[in-house]
Each structure stands twice: as C-alpha cells, then as structure tokens.
Amino acid sequence: MSEEIQQDASKKVASGIEEAAAPDADCEGGHVDVSTNVSQSQLTQMTASSLPATENSNNAKWSCEVCTYENYPLSRKCTMCRSAKPLLNEDIFKLQDGASALPVQEVCAGADVADRMKSLRISSPQGQASASSANKWSCSVCTYENWPKALKCAMCGASAAPLADHALGINEICPGQTQPSEEARRCKRRANNVDWLWLQACLGVVEGSAHSVEQYLAADGDPARALSAREVALLDRASAFDCGHTLVHLAIRFQRQDILSTLLSRISGGGPGLKRSPSYVAPDLATAIRRHMASCIRHKKGNFPCRYINEFCTFSLPAEIEELPAAIQEQLFSELLDRDAQHTLETDLPLINWSHEITLTLGSRLYALWNRSAGDCLPDALSQAAYGVFDRNNALRAALAASLHDAQRSFYERWQAWERWQAALLQYAPEETQLRAEWARLTAAAARPGAALHQLHVFALAHVLRRPILVYGVDRVDSFRGEPLGFARFQGIYLPLLWEPSFCSKSPLCLGYTRGHFSALVSLDYHRHTYICREQQEENEECIFLPLSDSDGKLLPVHFLTCEEMVDAEGVVRRWVSACVTRGGVLTARLQLGPRPLLQAQLLEEWLNHYRRHAQQVRGPHPPRLRADLSSDPDTDID
Structure with missing residues (x-):
C-alpha cells in the first residue's frame, strides 16, 4: 500500500515539474530554467515531503512578486511572467506597511496577465506597491499617484497618458522585467522614434554630444522643431530648456559651435532632391584619387616644419556638359550643385558672378558644388576644389593638425599679432593667457574630425596646399528664421605668407561660405581666350578669372598681415597671386587650368556617361555614339 502511495506521489511531483518547465502559450518566447534531471534519492525526498500535504499542496507553492501567480517549488522563475523566484519564500506584499496581501489567484488568460502587470507597473515601476496603491497611476511629470478614474493629475494637471511611454514608444513591461529579446525590440523602437531622438538631441546639445544631434538629423528630424511645454516639463531642466526653443537656440546658448555649424549647414543644405557628385558615381576612382592625394603630402624640415602637398591640382567641370540635352543638364546641375548656397551668394549683395564682364565675356561663371554637412566642410570643399572628391579619409585635416602642432611657433606669432590688431580696433587688449587658451582650443579643434574650423585653419590650409585661397562669404550668419546669429x-584672401613665394603656386582655390558651411566654387573648363586684360597674357592660355574685389570695387580683406604689410595690401596680393585688371577695371586673379590628371579625367568621364546613358533613353533607340570609357584602363590606379 505504501509503495502505491509513493508511486502516486512521484507521478504528481513529476507532473508538477513538467508544468513548471513548460512555457506558457500566452507568453511570448522565453524559457524556464528548470532542470528535469532529478535523481532517485531527490525524488524520494520530494515524495516523502509531499505526503503529509497531499490535500493542501498549495502551501508548498511560492507566490510571484509581480503577478502573484502560484508556482511550483522547483520553479526558479515564474511560469506566467518569468520573474525570478524571491530569495525568501514569502509574499512580499505581507511585509509592507502591515497591509494585507493581494488576493492570490491563478491567472490563465494572457489578457488578464497583461492587465495585472500594467496596473502593477503604473502604480510602482518596480512591482513592489502596497495594495492601497496597486490601481493608481503615477503622473509622468510630477510622479504624484492619482486614483484610477482621474483623467488628469490632481497635483499638476498633466494628462493621464504618460508622455514618456506613449510619445517615446517605451514598452508596457517594466525595464527590470523585460526579456533580452523584448529589450532589443524596445531599443529598436526608440532608435526609430523621432520624438525620442528629438529629446535626446536637446539633451545632447546641452551636454555637448554631437552624436545625438546627428542621429536625430539622420532620422529626417526637423532642425527647426521647437520645444513644447510638455517636453520642457519632461526634460525637467528649467535652467536649460525653454518653451519654443530650437536646437539652434540651445547651441547658441551653450556655445556649441561645432553643433551649430552642423545645424546651420543642414538647414541651408543643398536643396531638395537627390545629390550625385562624381565621386558617388565612380567610388573606386574617387578612392584612388584620395589615396593619391594622401601620398602627395610631405613634411618640410627646418625652421618651418609644415606639411605640404607636392603637386598643384585644380578641379573644374567638363565643357562636355553643354553637349547634353537641356533637361539632362538641368538634372545634372540639380544633383551636383548646392542651389541654396548659389542663391545666397548671388542675390542681395552679390558675392559671386556679379561682373557681367567676368561671368559672360571671360566665361568665368562660378558654381557652388554640393558639400557634405558632417562638420568637415572646409577640408571637404578644398579637396573638391583641388581634386574633385571629398576628404573622407581626413588627409587634409590630419595635415592641418600636424602643421599647427609642429610649426606652432611660426603660426602662433602671425595669429596672435592679427588677433591683437583686431582687438585694438575694438579698443581692447587681450592678455597673453587669453590668447594661449584660445590657441589651445583652435589647435585641438583642428585635430578633432567634425569640429568647427576658423580663419586660422583656412590660413594654415593655404600653406598645406601651397597656394592662395579665396573665400567669398556672407558677413552675417542668420538662423533659419532670418534672425542674426x-x-x-571668413570672406577674404588667405595667402601662404610663411613660405617663400617661389615655393607656392599663384593660382588660387575658391570657396563660398554661407550659414556656417563651406562650398567649393568651380567653373567650366572651356576657357581659351585671346588677350583681354591690360597685363600681358599668353595666347590660348586656359584660365579662370576670379575677382579680388567686391562689387563696389573694394579689395577683399587680406587675412593675417602684419602692420607693415597692411600699408600696401594690394602689393602683397600681387606678389602672391597672378593678378590682372580687366578692361572693365576689375582686379582679378588668374586661375590657370593645366592638363587634367588621368584619374580625374576618368572620374569625370564615368560621371558624364551616367547622364549620357540617361539622355539615350530619353532620345530614343538610336542615340549618338558615346566617347570611350577610360575607367576600364587597369594602369590608372595609383597606389
């Protein structure tokens, strides 16, 4: 008889183990960490311990702290909600404030479990609330616990719907009780939720985290979005956030210059639509060009240990563009140019293309190329103006940082003299400690990719490239609302004054500056002119004419001159730049266009072929014959 009772009890214990180990059909995924390998001696002990309580087996179960489900003793996790078994086999609700325990029920339906857990989560995120507050909801603004039927918080008047959960896409399950797969899904929803990224971007501006701002912009977030009253309350930093403020306001308030440049460049942008530069059409050739450019960087030894590029290269748009149909030309320019920057530089007080003689007679119209807005727009624009590709490998930026570090003495002497002169115009005399601190900040920014760059960096890059740099830029930076910031x-002439003139080229590179963003300014290369200027010029010399004065005839500012050099600024410019005066009396610089490098020619040929193929589809089944594609030549790659 005793053997039959023992066998019957063994079956009950085994069935209890199987029930505890089996996953609930109403709960997603997950498994219960229960071992079913029970030895015979353990089974005997469990059977013997269960005999006295066969009629009241519920006393041996343990109650889940979260959902109150009664689990079998060997279960290490709750069968219903997967919460861990408490260290003490007691109902935790009996230990709080002398309150009576929550009613113990067996919950089978998945909807009941969800409702139970939701009520517990709202009343207490940790699932350890007393019975008197189990059904209350906690205000997301002031955390006051309100009665279930209250539609608004009795303390602050906030809505019952928690903004942090619904607007930001947070799970209904407590973070402490979320399974890894559910946590991954929650993180993915957060990463794709623009509202959550928006609040993170606001915090990122305050804390100086440009990555949060870039994530928000990458998710097509509106840079002009303003903080609402509820979002200000949710961020809970009255000293930092105000209703109606945008990311631009925050960047100005907390002096985040690098983030401000990123925002302004994104706001100005390159206009709507797809952008397709030559380097995007032929990425392999663009990579080869970048590799070639990096291999041309040298280190000058001696009193001025500056990095420099041992060749002179200038990028221009091919004249074959004009052979394309008008509609294809419009598509090409729309995908290539920064139309917003072009419009800003040409309207109001025109900075480029203001001279009819230079633009039409001399055929030197300038086009603003679209540029990336990742914070490296200055080296990117110079790399485009010289080689036609972006400085994705930061070769120019690295050369800039190394030059400012190794040739610090020479650059600092010029820079601090210029800063003192600028301050004297404002009747101010900076202290040496101030200048040293500002110099340290500028040199650190040069070595940090993505950081905003300043006039000093343009001056130093003119030495790295060993040629003058002309910047046509706005005098005032405005916000997207037209407010002056x-x-x-930046506008002016930057000369490589620390080199010998014979070591440098007199053909300048040309940049545009609008709203904290640099763009390369280039022209078409069909220029072959007879004598037009007052000075001597070789017959059939291929060059572009760039004005050295503004539309009022005033010489552009020449940066980082000494007091002696300022006396004859135009004479200094003529010493470093191949200058001439047109018949209309405009002082211009001649940018000579030599033979196009092979890799650059192949890059432009593939880029043009993209639009030629598109033109063939538009024209019909019998298109004109295309030029040979040079990109297949295996000997063109430069290591």
Whole structure:
C-alpha cells in the first residue's frame, strides 16, 4: 500500500515539474530554467515531503512578486511572467506597511496577465506597491499617484497618458522585467522614434554630444522643431530648456559651435532632391584619387616644419556638359550643385558672378558644388576644389593638425599679432593667457574630425596646399528664421605668407561660405581666350578669372598681415597671386587650368556617361555614339 502511495506521489511531483518547465502559450518566447534531471534519492525526498500535504499542496507553492501567480517549488522563475523566484519564500506584499496581501489567484488568460502587470507597473515601476496603491497611476511629470478614474493629475494637471511611454514608444513591461529579446525590440523602437531622438538631441546639445544631434538629423528630424511645454516639463531642466526653443537656440546658448555649424549647414543644405557628385558615381576612382592625394603630402624640415602637398591640382567641370540635352543638364546641375548656397551668394549683395564682364565675356561663371554637412566642410570643399572628391579619409585635416602642432611657433606669432590688431580696433587688449587658451582650443579643434574650423585653419590650409585661397562669404550668419546669429569674418584672401613665394603656386582655390558651411566654387573648363586684360597674357592660355574685389570695387580683406604689410595690401596680393585688371577695371586673379590628371579625367568621364546613358533613353533607340570609357584602363590606379 505504501509503495502505491509513493508511486502516486512521484507521478504528481513529476507532473508538477513538467508544468513548471513548460512555457506558457500566452507568453511570448522565453524559457524556464528548470532542470528535469532529478535523481532517485531527490525524488524520494520530494515524495516523502509531499505526503503529509497531499490535500493542501498549495502551501508548498511560492507566490510571484509581480503577478502573484502560484508556482511550483522547483520553479526558479515564474511560469506566467518569468520573474525570478524571491530569495525568501514569502509574499512580499505581507511585509509592507502591515497591509494585507493581494488576493492570490491563478491567472490563465494572457489578457488578464497583461492587465495585472500594467496596473502593477503604473502604480510602482518596480512591482513592489502596497495594495492601497496597486490601481493608481503615477503622473509622468510630477510622479504624484492619482486614483484610477482621474483623467488628469490632481497635483499638476498633466494628462493621464504618460508622455514618456506613449510619445517615446517605451514598452508596457517594466525595464527590470523585460526579456533580452523584448529589450532589443524596445531599443529598436526608440532608435526609430523621432520624438525620442528629438529629446535626446536637446539633451545632447546641452551636454555637448554631437552624436545625438546627428542621429536625430539622420532620422529626417526637423532642425527647426521647437520645444513644447510638455517636453520642457519632461526634460525637467528649467535652467536649460525653454518653451519654443530650437536646437539652434540651445547651441547658441551653450556655445556649441561645432553643433551649430552642423545645424546651420543642414538647414541651408543643398536643396531638395537627390545629390550625385562624381565621386558617388565612380567610388573606386574617387578612392584612388584620395589615396593619391594622401601620398602627395610631405613634411618640410627646418625652421618651418609644415606639411605640404607636392603637386598643384585644380578641379573644374567638363565643357562636355553643354553637349547634353537641356533637361539632362538641368538634372545634372540639380544633383551636383548646392542651389541654396548659389542663391545666397548671388542675390542681395552679390558675392559671386556679379561682373557681367567676368561671368559672360571671360566665361568665368562660378558654381557652388554640393558639400557634405558632417562638420568637415572646409577640408571637404578644398579637396573638391583641388581634386574633385571629398576628404573622407581626413588627409587634409590630419595635415592641418600636424602643421599647427609642429610649426606652432611660426603660426602662433602671425595669429596672435592679427588677433591683437583686431582687438585694438575694438579698443581692447587681450592678455597673453587669453590668447594661449584660445590657441589651445583652435589647435585641438583642428585635430578633432567634425569640429568647427576658423580663419586660422583656412590660413594654415593655404600653406598645406601651397597656394592662395579665396573665400567669398556672407558677413552675417542668420538662423533659419532670418534672425542674426553673429558676424562671419571668413570672406577674404588667405595667402601662404610663411613660405617663400617661389615655393607656392599663384593660382588660387575658391570657396563660398554661407550659414556656417563651406562650398567649393568651380567653373567650366572651356576657357581659351585671346588677350583681354591690360597685363600681358599668353595666347590660348586656359584660365579662370576670379575677382579680388567686391562689387563696389573694394579689395577683399587680406587675412593675417602684419602692420607693415597692411600699408600696401594690394602689393602683397600681387606678389602672391597672378593678378590682372580687366578692361572693365576689375582686379582679378588668374586661375590657370593645366592638363587634367588621368584619374580625374576618368572620374569625370564615368560621371558624364551616367547622364549620357540617361539622355539615350530619353532620345530614343538610336542615340549618338558615346566617347570611350577610360575607367576600364587597369594602369590608372595609383597606389
């Protein structure tokens, strides 16, 4: 008889183990960490311990702290909600404030479990609330616990729907009780939720995290979005956030210059639509060009240990563009140019293409190329103006940082003299400690990819490239609403004054500056002119004419001159730039266009073929014959 009772009890214990180990059909995924390998001696002990309580087996079960489900003793996790078994086999609700325990029920339906857990989560995120507050909801703004039927918080008047959960896409399950797969899904929803990224971007501006801002912009977030009253309350930093403020306001308030440049460049942008530069059409050739450019960087030894590029290269648009149909030309320019920057530089007070003689008679119209807005727009624009590709490998930026570090003495002497002269115009005399601190900040920014760059960096890059740099830029930076943010003093002429003139080229590179963003300014290369200028010029010399004065005839500012050089600024310019005066009396610089490098020619040929193929589809089944594609030549890659 005793053997039959023992066998019957063994079956009950085994069935209890199987029930505890089996996953609930109403719960997603997950498994219960229960071992079913029970030895015979353990089974005997469990059977013997269960005999006295066969009629009241519920006393041996343990109650889940979260959902109150009664689990079998060997279960290490709750069968219903997967919460861990408590260290003490007691109902935790009996230990809080002398309150009576929640009613113990067996919940089978998945909907009941969800409702139970939701009520527990709202009343207490940790699932350890007393019975008197189990059904209350906690205000997302002031955390006051309100009665279930209350539609608004009795303390602050906030809505019952928690903004942090619904607007930001947070799970209904407590973070402490979320399974890894559910946590991954929650993180994915957050990463794809623009509202959550927006609040993170606001915090990122305050804390100086440009990555949060870039994530928000990459998710097509509106840079002009303003903080609402509820979002200000949710961020809970009255000293940092105000209703109606945008990311631009925050960047100005907390002096985040690099983030401000990124925002302004994104706001100005390159206009709507797809952008397709030559380097995007032929990425392999673009990579080869970048590799070639990096291999041309040298280190000058001696009193001025500056990095420099041992060749002179200038990028221009091919004249074959004009052979394409008008509609294809419009598509090409729409995908290539920064139309917003072009419009800003040509309207109001025109900075480029203001001279009819230079633009039409001399055929030197300038086009603003679309440029990336990742914070490296200055080296990117110079790399485009010289080689036609972006500085994705930061070769120019690395050369800039190394030059400012190794040739610090020479650059600092010029820079601090210029800063003192600028301050004297404002009747101010900076201290040496101030200048040293500002110099340290500028040199650190040069070595940090993505950081905003300043006039000093343009001056140093003119030495790395060993040629003058002309910047046509706005005098004032405005917000997207047209509000003035500050003065921009980038416009002007930057000369490699620390080199010997014979070591440098007199053909300048040309940049445009609008709203904290640089763009390369290039022209078409069909220029072959007879004598037009007052000075001597070789017959059939291929060049572009760039004005050295503004539309009022005033010489552009020449940066980083000494007091002696300022006396004859135009004479200094003529010493470093191949200058001439047109018949209309405009002082211009001649940018000579030599033979196009082979890799650059192949890059442009593949880029043009893309639009030629498109033109063939538009014209019909019998298109004109295309030029040979040079990109298949295996000997063109440069290591």
